[in-house]
Amino acid sequence: MILISASPSPFARKVRIALIEKGIPFTVENEVPWHADSSTPRYNPLEQLPVLIPDTGDPVFESSYILDWLEVKYPTPAMLPADPDAALEARLIHTIAEGVADATVLLFWEMQREQISAEWARRQLRKVKGGLADLDRRAGDRAHMVGNRFGLADIAVIALLGLQDTAIETGMIPAWQRFAPDMAEWRMLYPNLARFEVLHRDRPSVRDTAPFMFDLAEKIV
Structure with missing residues (x-):
């Protein structure tokens, strides 16, 4: 495969x-x-x-x-809880994380333009901040986003937080602050997510898939 x-x-x-x-x-x-x-x-x-x-x-x-x-x-091990309500909660968290990731990627490309749309940037930043704040609330003091074992919701949040680290590493935060002065690195703003990430960063599937930026050899926007 x-x-x-x-x-x-x-x-x-x-x-x-x-x-x-x-x-x-x-x-x-x-x-x-x-x-x-x-x-x-x-x-x-x-x-x-x-x-x-x-x-x-x-x-x-x-x-x-x-x-x-x-x-x-490949149903075993399942990445979704067996309980239907818990499975729906996991899918909701996945949806929120995916929406924040989409907005973050759109912001990355918008920042590459010669003429940045301030309105568009502010809209995407509201999504990023709103989604991360909601996920921070949901994480609370839990070891897992849903239930008591690693699954879809945890995967989605871990992948999203890795993307936020990539945004930091590529210098996006100062660019974002032009449109949202209260923007800062996510660990400063979302302590529950910061604790959650530390808890899972040494898990083999998390550690071995850490993101890194590629070189863009061709003009994209």
Whole structure:
């Protein structure tokens, strides 16, 4: 099984963590999906990563769908709680984390433009701050976001926090503060999430999938 991934992508990281947690053998091929030599369009008509290529069958793409596919094809260990209400809570947390990740990525690209839309940037920053604040509240003093074992909700939050670290490392915080002066590094603003990240950072699936930024060799925006 092959996972075509992008090294800083929280969406690809979610899938990598789930594959490791489920004990599924796979190899990673890292790409920049916007570069002309990317193989992504061969496997995904939407030209997005990650793409999972099973040993048999068609490619599977879009991170949320890949995670659903893995739960069906490789149900043990489950990444969702057996209790329906707890499973819904986990999916909600995943949805919030994914929305914050989307807004963060949009902000990254907006900051690359010669003429930045202040209105657009402020809107995305409201999503980032609002989503992280909600996740911080939900994390509270829990060891896991839902239930008593590592699962989908934890994976989603860990991947999101890794993306926030990438934003810090690439100098995004000062750029964001032009549009949201109260913006700061997430560990300063969200202590419950900071505690949660420390609790899980040495888990093998988390440690071994730490994101790193790729080099953008071609103009994107």
